[in-house]
Structure formats: C-alpha cells, structure tokens
Amino acid sequence: MSGTPAAGASSYETAPKTQVQQVRSALLREFDGLIDVEDLANKSAVDREQAFLSRALAALTVRDLTGCDSAAAADAVIDGRDDIGIDAVAIDKNASHLWLVQSKWSDSGRGKFVVGDALKFVEGLRHIDGRQFDRFNARFQSIADQVVAVLSNRGSKITLVPTVMRTEPLAADVLQRLSDAQEEFNQFGNMLSRRVYLARDIWEVVRNDFAEPPIPLTARMHDWIRVVEPYEAFQGIVSVADIAEWYEAHEDRLFARNIRKPLGITQVNQGLIDTLTADPHNFWFFNNGITVLCDTVNPEYFQRAAKRSPVTLQLDGASVVNGAQTVHAIHRAFRKAPEAVADGHVTVRVISLKNCPPDFADAVTTATNTQNRVERRDFVALDPVQRRIKQDFLLSLQKAYTLKRGEPEPTPESSGCSVEVAATALACAHRNSDLAVRAKLGAELLWEEGTQGAYHLLFNAQDQPSAYQIWRSVLILREVDATLQRTAKNRQARAEAIVERGNRLIAHIVFQYLDLDGIDEPDTDWDAVLGQVPQAVERAVDWLVHHVDAEFKKQLVSTTLTEPEPCRTLVGLVLRDLRSGAPVPELPAEYRPVRNVPRQRRRNTVPTLVDANRLAEGTPLTFRAISQAERDAMADWLAADPSRGAATWVNQRVRPILWAADGKRYSPSGLVQKMWQLAEWGKAPVAAQGPLRWFVAEGQSLWRLALDTRNDGDLGEGDEEG
Numbered sequence: 151m152s153g154t155p156a157a158g159a160s161s162y163e164t165a166p167k168t169q170v171q172q173v174r175s176a177l178l179r180e181f182d183g184l185i186d187v188e189d190l191a192n193k194s195a196v197d198r199e200q201a202f203l204s205r206a207l208a209a210l211t212v213r214d215l216t217g218c219d220s221a222a223a224a225d226a227v228i229d230g231r232d233d234i235g236i237d238a239v240a241i242d243k244n245a246s247h248l249w250l251v252q253s254k255w256s257d258s259g260r261g262k263f264v265v266g267d268a269l270k271f272v273e274g275l276r277h278i279d280g281r282q283f284d285r286f287n288a289r290f291q292s293i294a295d296q297v298v299a300v301l302s303n304r305g306s307k308i309t310l311v312p313t314v315m316r317t318e319p320l321a322a323d324v325l326q327r328l329s330d331a332q333e334e335f336n337q338f339g340n341m342l343s344r345r346v347y348l349a350r351d352i353w354e355v356v357r358n359d360f361a362e363p364p365i366p367l368t369a370r371m372h373d374w375i376r377v378v379e380p381y382e383a384f385q386g387i388v389s390v391a392d393i394a395e396w397y398e399a400h401e402d403r404l405f406a407r408n409i410r411k412p413l414g415i416t417q418v419n420q421g422l423i424d425t426l427t428a429d430p431h432n433f434w435f436f437n438n439g440i441t442v443l444c445d446t447v448n449p450e451y452f453q454r455a456a457k458r459s460p461v462t463l464q465l466d467g468a469s470v471v472n473g474a475q476t477v478h479a480i481h482r483a484f485r486k487a488p489e490a491v492a493d494g495h496v497t498v499r500v501i502s503l504k505n506c507p508p509d510f511a512d513a514v515t516t517a518t519n520t521q522n523r524v525e526r527r528d529f530v531a532l533d534p535v536q537r538r539i540k541q542d543f544l545l546s547l548q549k550a551y552t553l554k555r556g557e558p559e560p561t562p563e564s565s566g567c568s569v570e571v572a573a574t575a576l577a578c579a580h581r582n583s584d585l586a587v588r589a590k591l592g593a594e595l596l597w598e599e600g601t602q603g604a605y606h607l608l609f610n611a612q613d614q615p616s617a618y619q620i621w622r623s624v625l626i627l628r629e630v631d632a633t634l635q636r637t638a639k640n641r642q643a644r645a646e647a648i649v650e651r652g653n654r655l656i657a658h659i660v661f662q663y664l665d666l667d668g669i670d671e672p673d674t675d676w677d678a679v680l681g682q683v684p685q686a687v688e689r690a691v692d693w694l695v696h697h698v699d700a701e702f703k704k705q706l707v708s709t710t711l712t713e714p715e716p717c718r719t720l721v722g723l724v725l726r727d728l729r730s731g732a733p734v735p736e737l738p739a740e741y742r743p744v745r746n747v748p749r750q751r752r753r754n755t756v757p758t759l760v761d762a763n764r765l766a767e768g769t770p771l772t773f774r775a776i777s778q779a780e781r782d783a784m785a786d787w788l789a790a791d792p793s794r795g796a797a798t799w800v801n802q803r804v805r806p807i808l809w810a811a812d813g814k815r816y817s818p819s820g821l822v823q824k825m826w827q828l829a830e831w832g833k834a835p836v837a838a839q840g841p842l843r844w845f846v847a848e849g850q851s852l853w854r855l856a857l858d859t860r861n862d863g864d865l866g867e868g869d870e871e872g
Contacts, residue, residue: 175546176359215240236251246305250275251313265324306341357541543617639743
C-alpha cells in the first residue's frame with residue numbers, strides 16, 4: 151500500500167485532527183494491557199504514552215497485514231533497545247512471508263520518517279538476512295526460530311512496512327533508500343517489497359474494524375430483461391419467498407444505502423401484509439417493486455441466456471435502495487402465513503455499480519425515492535457530512551448516530567442519538583437564536599437547504615461539527631429538558647405558557663451562558679459542565695418570564711416566542727442579567743401554583759393531537775416505562791421482541807396507535823394495559839395513563855406534545871380519550 155488515498159476513502163480529511171484522535175482512541179482501546187511497556191517505567195508519563203502509541207501503531211499494522219487478533223499482534227512488537235530500526239515482526243501462517251514494521255506516531259498527524267530511519271530499517275533487514283540475531287533484543291530472540299523458518303522457505307517474501315502517522319507522502323530521498331534496498335535484495339528474484347501506511351491508510355484500518363461486511367444476495371428471476379449499456383442492470387419477477395429470505399438473513403443491513411429504514415407497521419405497510427396473506431396472486435399488480443444496487447452481479451443462465459428461462463443472479467455488496475417497506479412487509483407476511491404468501495411475486499430491478507461514476511449510487515437512490523412520499527429529512531442520509539459524523543460517533547465515542555427514519559432510536563442514557571436530536575441540539579447551541587426558534591416551530595425546518603437554511607448552518611461541510619460537539623450538546627439539551635420537567639410544578643398560568651413555548655429558547659440561552667470552550671476536547675470533564683445546567687436553567691427561566699412581561703406584556707406568548715426579532719431581544723436581555731449576577735426577580739404570585747387546588751380538567755390528548763394534525767400519519771412511537779418498578783417488570787419482555795415497544799401513529803380519534811407486535815390498533819392506555827398483561831406484571835397500576843408512555847423520536851411523550859399544542863398549556867394528568 152502506498153501513501154496514495156485508496157478509492158472510496160473520501161471521508162478522510164487532509165487536516166486530520168478528528169481522525170488522529172479516532173486512531174489514538176482505537177489504539178488505547180485495542181492494545182491497552184497487551185503491549186509490553188515494562189522498559190518504559192523510568193520515562194515521564196507523556197513519553198510513556200507516546201512510546202505506547204507508537205508500539206500500538208506497529209501492532210495495529212501487524213493485525214491488518216496478517217489478520218491475527220490484537221493479542222497476537224501485540225506479541226509481534228519488538229520495539230525497544232537493540233531493535234535495530236524494526237518495531238514489529240509479522241509472519242504469515244504458512245511461514246512464507248515476513249513483514250518488518252517500523253512505526254512513527256504523532257499526535258499532530260505530522261510524524262517524521264527521515265533518511266536515518268530508513269537506513270536503520272535497512273540495517274536491521276541486513277542483520278536478519280545474515281542470521282545475526284544476537285544483535286537484536288530479547289523480544290526478537292523469542293521469535294528468531296519463526297523468522298528462520300520463513301527465510302528457509304524457498305520463494306519466501308519480505309516486506310518493509312514504514313507506518314507513519316502523517317498526511318504527506320514520504321520524502322523522495324527516503325523512498326530512494328528503500329528502493330536501493332529492494333534493488334540490492336532482488337537481484338535474483340522479487341524477494342523484497344515495501345508497503346507504506348500513512349495517516350489515511352491507518353485511519354482506514356481503524357474504520358474498517360467497524361465496517362459491516364458486504365452483503366451477498368441470490369435473486370432467482372424470470373420474465374427478465376438485461377441492460378448492458380451504459381451500466382449493467384437486470385429487471386424481472388422474483389418470488390416473495392426469496393425476498394423474505396433476504397430479510398431473514400440480513401435484516402436492516404439490507405438497507406445500508408437507502409435513505410431510510412423500514413418505518414414499522416404503518417397503515418400502508420399493514421395493507422401490503424394483508425394483500426400478501428389474503429390475495430398473494432395480485433400482489434405483483436399492486437406493488438411498485440424493489441430496486442437493488444450491488445457492487446457486482448454475476449448471472450447464471452439455465453438455457454444460454456434465453457429470456458424466457460429463469461436466471462439466477464449472484465449479487466455482491468447488495469443494498470435495497472427503494473422498496474424497504476415492501477421488503478419488510480413481505481418478511482412479516484411470510485412469517486405470518488408462509489404457505490399462502492409463497493404464491494406472491496414482486497418486480498425486482500438490480501443495478502450493478504461496477505464501472506459507474508462515484509456519485510451514481512446516490513443519484514439512483516435519490517431518483518427512485520422522489521417518486522413516492524419522502525420527507526426532506528430522509529435525504530440527509532445521503533449527505534457525506536452525515537456519513538462522516540456517523541463514523542466519528544462510532545470511532546471516537548463508540549456510540550450510535552442514526553440517520554434514517556425507521557431506525558431504532560438510541561436509548562437516551564448512553565448509546566447515542568439520532569440526526570433529528572442532534573440537529574435540535576445544534577440549533578439551540580448555535581449563536582443565532584433564530585435557529586432555536588425554528589427548532590421549536592418544527593423539526594422539518596431544520597432540513598432547509600441554501601446558505602441561510604438551517605441545515606447548511608448546522609452541518610456545513612467546511613465547518614463540520616465533531617462527534618464530541620454533537621454528543622455533548624445533546625447531553626446539555628437533555629439536561630435542560632429534564633430540569634424544566636422537574637421544576638414544572640413550580641410554575642402556572644403565563645409563566646407556564648412562557649416555558650412551554652420557550653423551552654428551546656431557554657436551551658439556547660443556557661448554551662450561550664455556559665463556558666463550552668472545551669466541547670471538542672476529549673479530556674474535558676463534561677460531567678462538571680452538566681452539573682452547572684440545572685441552576686442556569688432555573689435562573690434563565692425566571693429572567694425570561696420577567697423580560698417577556700416587561701417587554702411584551704400585551705402580546706400573546708405564542709406570538710412573542712415564535713418570532714425571531716422578539717426572541718433576539720429577549721436573549722440579549724436575559725444573558726445580560728445572567729452574566730451580571732444580578733438577583734433573580736421575584737415572579738408575580740399568580741405565576742406560582744396554589745397547592746391542593748384541583749385544576750379544571752381540560753381537553754384530552756388524542757383529540758388535541760388529531761385536530762391540530764400535530765403528528766404525521768405513520769410517525770414512529772416508542773414505549774418508555776415511567777417508573778423503576780415498571781422498567782423492572784417490563785424489561786425482559788420488551789427485550790425478547792423489539793417490536794413490542796414500537797408503534798406508529800394513526801391520525802384518528804379512536805385507537806390511534808398501530809402496534810408493531812400484532813399490526814392492530816389501540817388507544818394509548820388500552821395498549822399499555824395489554825402490554826402489562828402480556829408481560830404478567832402483577833402489581834401494575836389500575837390506570838395506565840398511556841399518553842405519558844408513548845414517545846416520538848424527538849423525545850416528547852404524546853401527553854407533552856398535546857400540552858405543547860394547546861395555547862393555554864393545560865391538560866389533565868395523562869388523559870387521552872375524548
């Protein structure tokens with residue numbers, strides 16, 4: 151491998167601060183406790199760490215070259231006194247290939263490998279070739295017999311492997327020294343070669359550790375046609391039984407290139423299932439079909455490519471880019487009634503990406519999905535910026551960053567977040583308060599393109615937010631929301647309405663008030679920052695209520711807090727007073743609730759949401775227990791089948807929740823009670839308060855959404871039917 155970027159490595163940046171940090175994290179994670187560092191005891195902590203990282207880099211290279219595990223790779227490291235320029239020695243399992251590795255780590259991505267390093271490297275090679283093993287240290291001595299076995303093997307190969315954490319290619323005079331050695335050793339055959347790992351190559355090794363293997367699929371097709379130019383493609387009819395096998399084997403990995411994952415059981419998808427189980431012969435007529443992209447396609451003909459005879463297509467690196475809902479529905483129907491569904495067929499189009507331009511796959515995905523109802527947010531999954539952020543989350547934080555509608559939402563506690571949650575947090579954190587206003591008005595406003603569009607401002611390719619920045623912003627936003635919810639009982643009347651309408655503006659104020667200079671630095675103590683949030687929120691709330699009354703007393707709260715200009719004024723005033731340390735003003739008595747006074751019962755949750763068209767048809771919902779006892783009682787039952795905790799919204803007053811587990815509709819509380827019964831929770835409450843337990847992807851419950859929808863912000867406790 152040379153220092154030239156490999157194809158498909160476009161996500162590596164030439165100023166690789168983030169990527170260097172990702173590699174550093176991987177080296178510490180994979181080789182801590184495996185690399186021998188006893189000889190470094192007398193060095194400073196900084197020098198010990200740098201030496202460890204250099205040795206771990208050599209071990210990572212060995213692992214990539216040989217395919218061995220991390221422990222074996224660590225054992226191959228001989229770096230230390232009397233290593234004669236060789237930091238690791240790798241041997242293949244057939245004792246026919248010897249790799250000699252010299253590694254250079256750099257925290258800045260500017261590692262040095264100079265002429266002296268190359269000459270020392272070649273000197274070590276000459277000692278090995280001359281069997282002068284006594285010149286080497288004890289670590290080399292322990293593998294000397296294995297080295298002899300390779301050298302004694304007729305036709306054996308030796309490769310010099312400089313591994314340098316730097317973006318620039320090695321200097322010409324350095325490469326010349328290595329070339330001179332190759333010429334010297336290759337007079338009677340090609341025994342010696344070289345392979346250079348630079349920063350991009352090293353990062354690719356780390357990234358590939360997390361990459362999913364390519365998916366192979368078999369498609370048995372009849373009544374097919376083949377297109378050869380300009381790109382190879384097939385289209386024909388495939389049994390739904392084959393499609394069900396695809397999903398059974400690979401599940402949601404089938405949709406890696408798609409802009410969204412299956413959306414669960416919506417009314418449309420339930421209709422597909424019903425057609426397949428009741429009338430499978432007509433399914434082909436009613437369905438638009440499936441589009442599959444693959445790296446390569448190999449046809450196996452039965453009768454010399456006769457079009458009327460079947461063809462079996464062997465696909466490598468396959469992904470369904472259009473028809474994810476169809477595939478998912480076929481699988482569910484097949485599990486429900488395999489004998490009946492086996493009579494169904496569907497049109498499948500297969501396009502090979504071999505010899506296609508680099509952006510062709512994205513172009514096909516975009517074109518095929520704009521023919522049906524797709525939201526602007528879905529196309530975010532095709533943005534290279536989002537793909538880099540997803541990799542950054544995985545490599546830097548080992549957390550999930552979901553891009554596609556239909557993907558399971560990461561649990562709030564620790565496993566990651568969705569792009570929607572990330573966009574909302576970044577909007578609140580942005581110095582422009584207009585973005586926090588847009589976030590409050592609706593998540594769809596965050597996907598607007600153009601130079602002044604929210605998406606461009608939040609995810610600009612020239613100033614891409616890091617995984618640390620996004621994740622830590624999400625943590626702050628969650629702490630703000632938790633504080634507002636925890637202190638809600640202390641507010642009523644206009645103060646309650648101001649907080650409900652202004653929760654994203656409050657988050658924006660808190661972001662601007664806190665010292666977030668270290669948000670991108672891995673070593674920053676973020677728990678200490680989060681500890682400042684509750685007090686900042688409570689002070690910001692009181693100041694915001696005060697200034698809304700002082701400046702906009704005669705205006706509706708809903709108008710004041712949805713207009714950019716008043717919000718900019720309020721942000722400036724609140725931040726001024728927060729930073730001055732002035733005493734928080736006492737709020738009017740009518741803004742503090744009077745205890746033990748029953749509140750008038752207001753309109754219920756479901757009618758409020760339906761009448762306001764607050765949720766789109768098919769919006770995914772997730773069940774969350776609201777007490778520790780309930781979590782303990784439900785955890786195992788929910789974990790046994792993820793569909794039990796998933797549902798979708800049906801925009802109707804009666805039974806508006808379509809449960810993924812059985813495809814039937816329920817009221818929010820009726821479904822919760824059924825789930826408690828199936829989970830055999832003997833101590834379940836009498837009243838379910840279902841709207842408090844069903845949440846949308848943005849983290850709000852149905853009850854909270856309804857509360858936010860009403861101008862006066864007044865709903866009963868967890869009510870629903872109307």
